[in-house]
Amino acid sequence: MGILSNIEPKEVFQYFEELSMVPRSTFHTKKISDFCVEFAKSHNLEYIQDEVNNVIIKKPGTAGYENSDPVIIQGHLDMVATKTTDSDHDFENDPLELFVDGDLIGAKNTTLGGDDGIAVAYAMAILASTDIPHPPIEAVFTIDEEIGMGGANHLDTSVLNGKICLNIDSEIEGVMTVGCAGGYIYDTFIPIEWSEESGTKMTLSLSGLLGGHSGGEIQKQLGNANKIMARILYALGKEYDFNLVNINGGNAANVIAQFNTAQIIADSSQVQAITDAVAALETTIIDEFAGQEPTLSLKASVEGEATLNAFDADTTTRVIGFLYGAIDGVQCYDRAFPTAVESSLNTGIVETTEDTVKVKFQVRSSVATKLTDMQNKLDLATDLAGASREISGAYPAWAYNADSVIRPKALALYKDMFGTEPTVETTHGGLECGILFGKKPDLDIISFGPDLTGVHTYHERVHIASTQRMWDYLKELLKSCK
Known part of the structure; x- marks a missing residue:
C-alpha cells in the first residue's frame, strides 16, 4: 500500500504516487515516457511515442460524447531536480520519498x-476511468519543459484533432492563466587561466535561501545565492588579496539559486580579517532581507596552508566582475498590469569546469523587443569579461485570445462550483502554450491547476x-465540452 493510497481523490493520487517512483528529471525522461506507454497499453488506448519521448494518448468519447470534438489535456513529464545540500538523492535513478503533512504532500529533501506530475496524474485518471463522462481525449505529455521546452518544440501537432487545450501547469487554484511570457536560456562561458598560488585555502559557503520559481516568484525579490556570493567576493576583493579556486551554485536556470560555494586561496596574513569581514557581511545581508530569508547562512571556513592551481588574478577579477555586474531579477513591470512582471532574468547556475566558469541565465519577457534588449546587455557584459556565449531553448510568448470559447465557459463553471470569481491573468512563467499555439493557431487554450x-x-x-x-472542476469542465 502506498503512502497516498487513502488520500482523496484516490484515482489521482494513485497515479501521482506511481509517477513519483519513476525518475524524471529534465533531460532524463526515457523511463517516464516508457511508463506512459505501458499505461496506454494496459488500458488498450491508442498512443504515439515520438523520437524525443513525447507521448500522446488518445481515448474515445464516452456515451453521448462520441461525436464531440476532442479535448486536449496537456502537461509535461519532467521535473526540476533540486535537493538539499546534504541529500544523496540520485535524480536519475532514485524514486522520490513522499510524505504527508496535514493537507500537504512533499518529498524528503x-x-x-x-x-507537472499533477497534470499527468489528472490525465491518467481520466484516461483510466470507466464512469467519468467526457469527449474524446488527447492527452499530450511533453518532455524537457523545465529547461528549454524541447518536447513542445519537437511535438508534431498535426496528429492532434482537438481545438480546446486544457494546460494543467498553473499553480494557484482559482487563477486562470490566459497568456505567458516568452524567453530563452543564455549561457556565458568565462575562460579560466590557471596559475599556481600559495597561501591559505578558504571556503565561503552561502546556503539556506528560500529559492523559488524564477517566473512565478521573481517579483518577491528573494535572495539569489549566486548574486549574493558575487557581492561578497567583490567586497572582499576591494580589501584583501585572494584568488578564486572555484565557484559553484544553483540547480537550474529557472530556479532562484538557494546556495553557492566559492573556494579561494588567500594571503595567510589576512585570513582572520577575511573571516571577520564575512561574518559582518552575513549580518548586513540578513538585515537587508528584513526577515524574508530567515535561514540564510554565510560561513567562512579555513582549510589550511596550500599550494594549488587557482584562477589567475585577471580571471578572478573577470569572474567576480561579471557575476556581480550582470543584470538580474525584475527589469520591468507590465505597464498595463502594474503588479505583473513584464521582463526579468535569473542567474540560475554558476559552474566551474576544467577550462571555464559557466553562468546560466533564464531570460523572460512578454515583449519581444525587451528580450532583445536584455540579450544586448548580457552580450555587453559577456564581451567585457572576455567570454563567449550560447543562446538556446527560445520559446514564444502566448498572447491573450479575445475570442476564446473555452475561457468564458471555464470562468462561469468555476464561479458556479465555488461561489467566487476566478482571477484571469497572464503569467511571467514560461508555459508550453505559446509553442503549441504557434504550431497550431486554431488552439483555444486555458491553463489552470491546484495549489502548489x-x-x-x-x-x-x-x-x-x-x-x-x-479534480472535480476538471471533470465538470470536460462534461461541458459537448
Whole structure:
C-alpha cells in the first residue's frame, strides 16, 4: 500500500504516487515516457511515442460524447531536480520519498514534481476511468519543459484533432492563466587561466535561501545565492588579496539559486580579517532581507596552508566582475498590469569546469523587443569579461485570445462550483502554450491547476484539498465540452 493510497481523490493520487517512483528529471525522461506507454497499453488506448519521448494518448468519447470534438489535456513529464545540500538523492535513478503533512504532500529533501506530475496524474485518471463522462481525449505529455521546452518544440501537432487545450501547469487554484511570457536560456562561458598560488585555502559557503520559481516568484525579490556570493567576493576583493579556486551554485536556470560555494586561496596574513569581514557581511545581508530569508547562512571556513592551481588574478577579477555586474531579477513591470512582471532574468547556475566558469541565465519577457534588449546587455557584459556565449531553448510568448470559447465557459463553471470569481491573468512563467499555439493557431487554450507551493525547490508541496477541488472542476469542465 502506498503512502497516498487513502488520500482523496484516490484515482489521482494513485497515479501521482506511481509517477513519483519513476525518475524524471529534465533531460532524463526515457523511463517516464516508457511508463506512459505501458499505461496506454494496459488500458488498450491508442498512443504515439515520438523520437524525443513525447507521448500522446488518445481515448474515445464516452456515451453521448462520441461525436464531440476532442479535448486536449496537456502537461509535461519532467521535473526540476533540486535537493538539499546534504541529500544523496540520485535524480536519475532514485524514486522520490513522499510524505504527508496535514493537507500537504512533499518529498524528503527534494523537489516533489507536482510541477507537472499533477497534470499527468489528472490525465491518467481520466484516461483510466470507466464512469467519468467526457469527449474524446488527447492527452499530450511533453518532455524537457523545465529547461528549454524541447518536447513542445519537437511535438508534431498535426496528429492532434482537438481545438480546446486544457494546460494543467498553473499553480494557484482559482487563477486562470490566459497568456505567458516568452524567453530563452543564455549561457556565458568565462575562460579560466590557471596559475599556481600559495597561501591559505578558504571556503565561503552561502546556503539556506528560500529559492523559488524564477517566473512565478521573481517579483518577491528573494535572495539569489549566486548574486549574493558575487557581492561578497567583490567586497572582499576591494580589501584583501585572494584568488578564486572555484565557484559553484544553483540547480537550474529557472530556479532562484538557494546556495553557492566559492573556494579561494588567500594571503595567510589576512585570513582572520577575511573571516571577520564575512561574518559582518552575513549580518548586513540578513538585515537587508528584513526577515524574508530567515535561514540564510554565510560561513567562512579555513582549510589550511596550500599550494594549488587557482584562477589567475585577471580571471578572478573577470569572474567576480561579471557575476556581480550582470543584470538580474525584475527589469520591468507590465505597464498595463502594474503588479505583473513584464521582463526579468535569473542567474540560475554558476559552474566551474576544467577550462571555464559557466553562468546560466533564464531570460523572460512578454515583449519581444525587451528580450532583445536584455540579450544586448548580457552580450555587453559577456564581451567585457572576455567570454563567449550560447543562446538556446527560445520559446514564444502566448498572447491573450479575445475570442476564446473555452475561457468564458471555464470562468462561469468555476464561479458556479465555488461561489467566487476566478482571477484571469497572464503569467511571467514560461508555459508550453505559446509553442503549441504557434504550431497550431486554431488552439483555444486555458491553463489552470491546484495549489502548489515552493515549486522548483525542496520546499515544494501539493495541497490535497485543492487537488480534490480542481479534480472535480476538471471533470465538470470536460462534461461541458459537448
